[in-house]
Amino acid sequence: MTELNGLQTLLGMYQKLLRNHPIPTKSLTSAIIAGLGSNLSQLLSGSPLSMESLRAFVIFGGLVTGPVTHYFYTLLDKLIPGPGLLKYLLRLLTDRLIFSPGFLVxxxxxxxxxxRESHSKAVENLESRYWTCLVGNWKIWTLPQIINIGLVPVQYRVLFGNMVALVWNMYLAKTKK
Structure with missing residues (x-):
């Protein structure tokens, strides 16, 4: 019972932070989960832990993923408001066919x-990995996004996405090799 009380307390603190400081809260959780995904990928593959990879994923999760996805989900519901199957499908298709390919770039x-790769190396890496990662994105993210966009309240969508991103970041770190 003590674990349940601790979990409820933690959830209450998270909800309060989310109400009072949504972007920093989402950014911090995104950073932590992105770093965890990178480290888990390395551990599961038997590779030594790389502080550079951890740093890269934490920075990206905190400075990009948290804020960008917060604004995306908020904007998505404003651009395509209301209930109904057609509106839901439009929101889902906007995510899968417009946001996801661009965010993957x-x-x-x-x-x-x-x-710490050069611009030209980063572009080369992007060109060589993009289609494989996009197909992986569609495979890994489509079912969770059906749930996220259809059932999860907007204030929790980034957190839900972070949970899926734990697996996604492991995939990205693995395909980096």
Whole structure:
């Protein structure tokens, strides 16, 4: 019972932070989960832990993923408001066919740069990995996004996405090799 009380207390603190400081809260959780995904990928593959990879994923999660996805989900519901199957499908298709491909470009390029690769190397990396990662994105993210956009309240969508991103960041770190 003590674990349940501790979890409820933690959830209450998270909800309060989310109400009072949504972007820093989402940024911090994104940073932590991105770093965890990078480290888990390295551990599961038997690679030594790389502080550079941890740093890159934490910075990207905190400075890009948290704020960008916060604004994306908020804007998505404002651009396509209301209930109904058609509106839901439009929001889902906007995510899967417009936001995700563009955000993947940003992700691959920024992670390369945060791994201290040159601009030309980052572009080369983007070109060589983009289609494989986009297909991986559609495979890994589509079902969770059906749930996220359809059922999860907007204030919790970044957190829900962070949970899926734990697996996604492991995939990205793995395909980096």
């Amino acid at each position: 940003l992700t691959l390029y920024c992670l390369s740069r945060l791994h």
